[in-house]
Each structure stands twice: as C-alpha cells, then as structure tokens.
Amino acid sequence: MESRKEKHQHEILAAEALDANKNKNNERIDDPFMQPIGRGNDPQKYHKGLKRKIMLSILAVITVIGLVIVMKLIFGDDKAALDPKDTTFKTVKIADGSTAQQMGKTLEDKKIIKSSKAFYKYAVSQGAEKLQAGSYQLSPSQTVQLIYSQMTSGPSAAPKLPKGYVLVSIGQTPSQVAKNISDEVKGVSEQSVVNALNDKDLTNKMYKKYPDLLRGINSSSTKSAKLLDYVYPQAFDLTSAKNANDVVETLLATSNKTMAPYYSTLKENGMATPNVMALIATSGKEEFERRLAFVKKIAPYAQTLSKKYGILASVSIAQAAHESNWDNSKLSSKYNNFYGVKTQDETPGKSVVLDTTEYVDGKPETQQARFAVYDSWKDSMKEHAETIVNGNSWNPDQFKDVLAAKNYKQAAKALYDDHYATDVNYTKLLINVIETWNMQRYDK
Numbered sequence: 001m002e003s004r005k006e007k008h009q010h011e012i013l014a015a016e017a018l019d020a021n022k023n024k025n026n027e028r029i030d031d032p033f034m035q036p037i038g039r040g041n042d043p044q045k046y047h048k049g050l051k052r053k054i055m056l057s058i059l060a061v062i063t064v065i066g067l068v069i070v071m072k073l074i075f076g077d078d079k080a081a082l083d084p085k086d087t088t089f090k091t092v093k094i095a096d097g098s099t100a101q102q103m104g105k106t107l108e109d110k111k112i113i114k115s116s117k118a119f120y121k122y123a124v125s126q127g128a129e130k131l132q133a134g135s136y137q138l139s140p141s142q143t144v145q146l147i148y149s150q151m152t153s154g155p156s157a158a159p160k161l162p163k164g165y166v167l168v169s170i171g172q173t174p175s176q177v178a179k180n181i182s183d184e185v186k187g188v189s190e191q192s193v194v195n196a197l198n199d200k201d202l203t204n205k206m207y208k209k210y211p212d213l214l215r216g217i218n219s220s221s222t223k224s225a226k227l228l229d230y231v232y233p234q235a236f237d238l239t240s241a242k243n244a245n246d247v248v249e250t251l252l253a254t255s256n257k258t259m260a261p262y263y264s265t266l267k268e269n270g271m272a273t274p275n276v277m278a279l280i281a282t283s284g285k286e287e288f289e290r291r292l293a294f295v296k297k298i299a300p301y302a303q304t305l306s307k308k309y310g311i312l313a314s315v316s317i318a319q320a321a322h323e324s325n326w327d328n329s330k331l332s333s334k335y336n337n338f339y340g341v342k343t344q345d346e347t348p349g350k351s352v353v354l355d356t357t358e359y360v361d362g363k364p365e366t367q368q369a370r371f372a373v374y375d376s377w378k379d380s381m382k383e384h385a386e387t388i389v390n391g392n393s394w395n396p397d398q399f400k401d402v403l404a405a406k407n408y409k410q411a412a413k414a415l416y417d418d419h420y421a422t423d424v425n426y427t428k429l430l431i432n433v434i435e436t437w438n439m440q441r442y443d444k
Contacts, residue, residue, distance in 0.1 A: 230273055275436040
C-alpha cells in the first residue's frame with residue numbers, strides 16, 4: 001500500500017504527462033500572421049506580423065517601379081528629345097511624296113530624333129496623313145511629339161519648343177526677342193530684357209566671362225554692337241532664369257558653347273563672331289569651312305593681280321565669291337567662270353549658254369545668255385582684272401572710279417555706279433561679304 005508521499009508524487013508525474021501530451025497535440029505556429037486571433041494567441045504579435053507583410057508588399061511595388069525607371073534611364077524613351085541640351089537647329093528637307101516611315105528615317109539620319117520607328121509609330125497613332133513635306137528647322141532638343149506637331153503645321157510654322165524654351169531667330173530685333181522671352185519666362189518683363197541687352201556694365205561683365213565669344217565688342221570697329229549680336233540663332237532653355245540678367249547670361253553661355261569649336265579659326269583669320277553666326281546656323285560647319293577654303297585658295301593670286309593692275313584684292317575675292325555662289329554655281333565649278341563674264345564668241349569650248357538672273361527696273365528676271373568658258377580659274381580672275389583696267393570697246397575708262405577707290409567700300413560703290421552690276425543691292429552685298437570674311441586684310 002502506497003504511502004501518502006508516494007501517492008502525491010505519482011499524481012505530480014501524471015499531471016506533467018497530461019500537460020506534455022496536450023502541448024504536443026496543440027503546438028502553436030511560430031508565424032503569428034498564420035495564427036487566427038483567439039484564445040491562446042497574442043493579438044499584438046499578430047498585428048505586428050500583418051504590418052510586416054504589408055511593408056514587404058509596399059517595398060516590392062517600389063522596387064518594381066524603380067526597375068522601370070532605371071530601365072527607361074538606361075534605354076531611354078524613344079519619343080523623348082535626342083539631346084535636350086543641344087538647342088541648335090538644322091535645316092531638314094522632307095521630299096515630296098515621303099511616307100511617315102521615310103520621314104522618320106530622314107530625321108534619324110540627320111540626328112534629330114532617337115528612333116525612326118518611334119516617330120513612325122507616333123505619327124500613325126496621331127494621323128500620318130497630316131504630315132507635310134518641305135524644309136524645316138528642327139532641333140535635337142525637340143521631342144517626337146513637338147516635331148510631329150511642327151510638321152503637321154507645315155514648313156512655314158515656327159519651331160515647336162518645350163515649355164520654358166525660347167527661340168532666337170536670324171534678323172530678330174531686341175524688342176522681338178524680349179517679347180518672346182517675357183511671354184515664356186515668368187516675372188521677366190520685355191523692357192527689362194531690352195535694358196539688360198544694352199547694359200554697358202553687363203556687357204563688360206560678360207566680356208570678361210566670355211572673351212572669345214565677345215571678342216572685339218568694345219573695339220572702335222564694333223562700337224555699335226550689342227550683346228544680342230553675339231547671341232547664336234537657336235533655342236535657349238530659360239527654365240532656371242529668375243531675372244533679365246539671368247536670361248542674358250544664359251543666352252551668352254549657350255552661344256559660347258555653340259561657337260567654341262570655331263574660336264581658333266575666327267581668331268586666326270581676324271573674323272568677328274557675329275558675322276559668321278548666321279551662316280553656321282543655316283548652313284553648318286562644312287559650308288563655313290568650304291567658303292573659308294575658297295577665300296584662302298584665291299587670295300594670293302588676287303594680291304598678285306592687285307599689284308599688277310591696281311584693283312583691290314578684297315574686291316576681286318568678294319566678287320568671285322558672290323557671283324559664283326562661292327564656287328558652287330555650274331558656270332564657276334564646271335566652266336571656271338567666277339565673275340559671270342559674258343561673250344559673243346560662239347567657238348566650241350569657248351562659251352556656253354545658261355540661264356541667268358538680270359535686274360530690269362529693279363526687278364529680277366530669268367534670261368538666257370552666252371558665257372565665257374576658261375581653262376582655269378586663274379584665267380577668269382586675270383581677265384576680270386584686265387576688264388576693270390581696260391573697260392570695254394565703247395568706253396575704256398568705264399571702271400576708272402573702281403581703280404581710283406582708296407578702300408573696299410568706295411570700290412564696291414563704284415562698281416555699281418560704273419554699271420558693272422545691275423542689282424541695286426550689289427554694293428551692300430559686296431561690302432557684307434568682304435567684312436564677314438575679313439577680306440580687307442588682303443589689301444594691306
């Protein structure tokens with residue numbers, strides 16, 4: 001018979017065994033999120049787990065969005081601007097009959113857009129039939145959407161620009177530029193921009209900051225020059241400008257960057273920045289270099305002729321450049337006739353009949369005429385000098401005023417007064433060519 005002590009120990013052991021079996025059959029799950037709230041579960045731990053699950057879900061969504069953004073940054077949006085910082089414009093000619101696909105290929109080849117396929121897809125989605133052929137001024141800073149909008153408005157439409165961008169075009173007055181800026185830049189008035197463009201203190205400050213761009217602005221020969229004369233014809237991102245001075249500095253900083261590749265050449269040839277800006281903006285670097293090469297090619301021989309015949313070298317060069325379209329006319333490039341010299345000689349190989357523009361009562365008319373053919377361009381320049389010296393059969397002294405001229409301006413005026421040319425703008429055109437390319441240096 002068990003003693004009371006032994007019986008009590010057996011009861012304790014039995015109770016412990018019962019508890020162990022109960023815990024085994026009702027083992028709790030460690031993850032409180034998987035455990036229903038009820039008796040035996042901790043509500044605080046459950047809600048903590050639920051919160052953790054929600055946070056993980058949010059992080060997963062953020063990660064996915066981040067990956068999408070990164071992918072766009074890496075591969076880019078095909079409809080976005082090719083280069084938002086390149087606000088220069090290029091002339092792009094869209095041929096008649098071009099399809100949207102062909103137009104896109106042209107734009108891509110000209111380095112205006114990223115993808116011709118993206119342009120084609122967008123054009124089709126918006127209405128490809130609205131696109132128009134013609135010559136456009138387009139920029140790598142324009143998106144596909146803006147280019148499409150411009151090309152559906154037609155070649156005469158102004159370029160479509162992103163918000164905060166302003167276009168400065170060739171020939172615009174300070175007031176026109178200021179008006180466009182005030183319309184686009186909040187808090188900047190038209191008058192404040194005009195004042196800033198003409199401000200002498202700001203001019204001196206900008207000259208110190210951009211000496212290559214503004215070279216010669218304070219010299220006597222350019223004393224009438226204003227800051228606007230040194231602003232390159234292009235679009236400008238003015239989204240960060242706070243006042244008129246900010247605007248002007250942005251215009252000059254951007255222009256300085258655009259013109260930087262030309263500074264050494266301009267300095268070497270004594271050429272002012274404003275004189276070549278329009279040419280570079282409309283025709284590009286290749287044409288600029290081609291014309292400069294033409295000047296350097298014929299200048300030494302023009303100086304030789306000047307010593308022998310007395311006609312200023314700058315005038316001979318400028319006339320050759322202007323009348324031959326910089327050696328780009330058929331008469332010049334094929335027949336070595338720089339000056340449009342006509343002849344009555346019908347000997348084969350000595351002349352050719354071509355269309356020409358003559359001015360009758362100040363109005364241009366297309367006529368046919370017989371022109372001289374030369375064996376070399378030097379023969380053309382020599383005969384031109386001899387014509388100035390000897391005149392013609394009915395008036396040997398016809399060009400005496402040209403020979404008597406002391407400088408290129410007098411000589412240019414004398415050429416028109418002595419009836420060398422019929423164009424009423426001939427004098428002005430000739431002077432502009434001489435000064436743009438600093439041809440007067442060859443008269444020294």
